[in-house]
Amino acid sequence: MSGSVEASGDGSIAAGGSIRQALTGDGAVAHFVETSLTLPPEALELPLEAPPHMINLPGRTGLFIGREPELARLDSAFEDTGGVVVQAVHGLGGIGKSTLAAKWAAGRTGSYNPVWWITAETPGDLEAGLAELAVALQPALRDVLSPQARSERAVRWLAEHEGWLLVLDNVSDPADVRRLLGRTTGGRFLITTRRASGWHGIAQPLSLDVLELPQAVELFERIHGGTAEGVEELCAELGCLPLAVEQAAAYCAEARITPDAYGELLARRPERVFASTAEGADGEQTIARVWRVTMDRLADTPVAERILRVIAWWAPDGIPRTYLAPLADAPEVTEALRRLAAHSMISLREDGTLSVHRLVQAVARAGEGAEEIYDEAARLLVVQGLSCEDDTVWMGHVATLAGYYDMGRVPPELWALVPMYLGDYVPSHDQTVELYEQALERSERFLGPRSRITVVVRRRLADCCWTAGDHDRASQLLSKNLTATSMVFGHKAPETIETRTALARLQLQRGDLGNGLSRATISARHAERTLGEDSAEALRAHAVMAEGWRLKARAKPRRSARMAVTKIERLLEKAVRAQGEAGEAPLHLMWTLGEVRETAGDLAGAIRVTEDYLHKRPVPDDGADTQGLLARERLDGLLRKAGESDEPAVGG
Incomplete structure (x- = not known):
């Protein structure tokens, strides 16, 4: 009521407003009377058709640029006849989904009626938009029915008619529109959404990318x-x-x-x-506003925002998912990535990497506690740098991270590793060795001569020195690493075994057959006992042992060749148990055994092993079977040699 009223006498009545309340003078009894409304006749039935040229679209098409392929795909999709057709245009916030939808819908006002735009970010928004549609269909209903009743009336009209187009803009969750889509049997829906997934069975998704x-x-x-x-x-x-x-x-x-x-x-x-x-x-x-809304929806998955803030410091493309493994348990990381991708904040690739738009990174870097997140992103790269499978990918992320602060902010561990990996980007061996030397000097100064990082850097420098022809320097570095790994990790640790095997190979290549074979044998024994006969370290050590016996057989065939055959055959038996007859290690040992049998004068045995090698080795898919050609050339040579010596071609 606009003002207060009173009843002054016995049995008198005071009335206020639309007489929603009547009160007796003595206040003893109160009566509530609802306003009575008379519905117009048209409110009792649904309209047979929509008013002509019933259009409700935003003015977003004036700045429309490009998108011809996407417009053509929408044209094709909506050409289907019979039943309801639903297309869901999805992509990163700000990528132009609504603009595309408005442009396409504006060109279809002569084909559909009504053409109606509804902002559908929440269920409440959807209901309000449907209620406005009902009023547009029957204006007399505006002040007669509740919004809920008007919304239901609009859905009923859509369910009983065809030839209409509804644009549902910015749908947050497919579940919000599932019931509406299920109740309609004709017409067209064009949906815009940041949700890339969840549309199976209810809509055909169309991914939208950035502009050229x-x-x-x-x-x-x-x-x-x-x-x-x-x-x-x-x-x-x-x-x-x-x-x-x-x-x-x-x-x-x-x-x-x-x-x-x-x-x-x-x-x-x-x-x-x-x-x-x-x-x-x-x-x-x-x-900032568009993406903050998305991140608010992911608040119940805190690992998602943590991942987004970490990868903000790396290169935007080619981020291996394995780099994120230390952030949380595997199921949590997987779920966080799934949700980020579902909301179009990242893209997950088939090759096990992910990508993120550089502007998403820029906004994520600007959050509170940026320096702490930067340090975490750097530490994750340090972990990956220790066992880096792809130096180029790793270095790209390191270079991006290092560009955001001066080198004083880069952790010493990463600072030590960076120059080492830069070696792949310089043309000369001298420059490469110089970079590796810088990396080793920094690592020893900041982290100590026996740290894991220092061991990795020293090993890379040793490999580089060997390639450059400085065999003495390479041997010194590996010997120093063997001492460091034995003291830090133990003489039976994988790091120590690998270092000892590498030093043994280097000694063999330098002609120190006695010490090289002895070190390889020790490595093999430790690897078999600690890691198992089928471990990678054991198989590597076996390969170096076989190389040592091959070199001894070549150097002194009369004294060592027969023993070399016996030793390599035993190693071959172990390799077959570990990998099968067609494994990489057995095939390598078969190749070596064929040469040693020839050195021992056993041409028949060499022919048999070489034929077996050719039979069991896989043929490369690309047809470039260089090793197969070499094996056939060897076999031809053995057959000619056997013929010249009148030795049987098949050994006993």
Whole structure:
């Protein structure tokens, strides 16, 4: 009621407003009377058809650039006749999903009626949008039915009609629209969403990527009002993300600054730049706001935000999933990656890597506690650098991380490893050796001569010295490593066994057959007892032992060849038990055994082993069977030699 009223006498009644309440004068009895409404006749039945040219679309098509393949895919998808057709355009926030949907829908106003846009970020938004659709279909219902009743009325109308197009914009969860989609049997739905997954069985997904660079430049210049120097560089730095390009162009135009100046602001304070818009622009449509909404939805998976903030310091592409393993248990990491990918914050690749948009990285780097996260990202790279399988990938991430701070912020462990891996990027051996020397000097100074990092660096330098022909230096480094690993890890540890095997191989190559074979035998014995006969270290040591016996047989065939055959045959038996007859280790030993049998004068045995080798070795898929050609050449030579000596071609 707009004011208070009173009943002054016995049995008198005071009335207020629409007489929703009546009160007797003595206040003893209160009566509540609801307002009575009379529904218009049209409210009792659904309209037979929609009013002509019933269109509700946002004005987002004026700045539309490119996207011809995606528009063509939508054309093709909606050509299907019969039943309801649902397309879900998904992608990173700010990538232009809504703009694409508005552009396509605006071109179909002559084919569908109504063409209706509903913001559907939440179930409440969807219900409100459907309620407005009901009012547009029957204006007399606006003040008659509740919003819930109007929403239900719109769904009923959609279920009984065809020829309409509904755009459901920014759907957060497929479950929010599943019931609506299930109740309609005709018509068309075009959905925009950041959710890349969850659409199976209800919609056909269409992934949307960033603009091509020329298209991003065109978009910037159209908003900016002309060309400007540095536009291409800025658009590339923005990753050609449409919303970021629009935001930057409008800001540059209003602030009267160049693209280069905007790029400098972006480098210094990305969190402020991505939260800023030009006057009159939609403050909700900024990079920072759009992605913060997504991360809020992932708050129940804290590992997801931690992963996003860590990878923000690495290169945006080719991030091995294995690099993230130390962050949490495997199921937690997998679940976090799944959810990040589902919300289009990252992309998971078939090769076991992931990628992230560089602007997502920029926003993630700007969060609270950035330096602590940087240190964590650096430590993870240190762990990977110790057993790096792909130096190029690892070095790319290290170079990106090191570029964000001066070298004083880089942890000593990583600082020691970096120059070592730079060796692959310089042309000469002298420069490579110099870089490795720098890495070893730093590692020994900061971490000590026996740290795990120092051992790895010293080993790489030893390999480089051997390749460069400095065999004495390589031997000294490996000997020092053997002492360090024995003291730090123990003489039976894998690190020590591997170092001893490497030193044994080096000694054999230098002609020190006695010490080399002795070290290899010790390594093999320790590896078999500690790690097992089928361990990689044991098989490596066996290969070096076989090489030692081959060299001894060649040096003194009369004294050593027969013994060498016996020793290598025993090693071959172990390798077959470990890997099978066609394994890499058995095949390598068979090759060596064939040569040693020939040295011992057993041509028949050498022929038999070589034929067996040819029969069991796999043929490469690419057809480049160089080793097979060498084996056939060896076999031809053995057969000729046997014929010349009248020795039987088959040994006993």
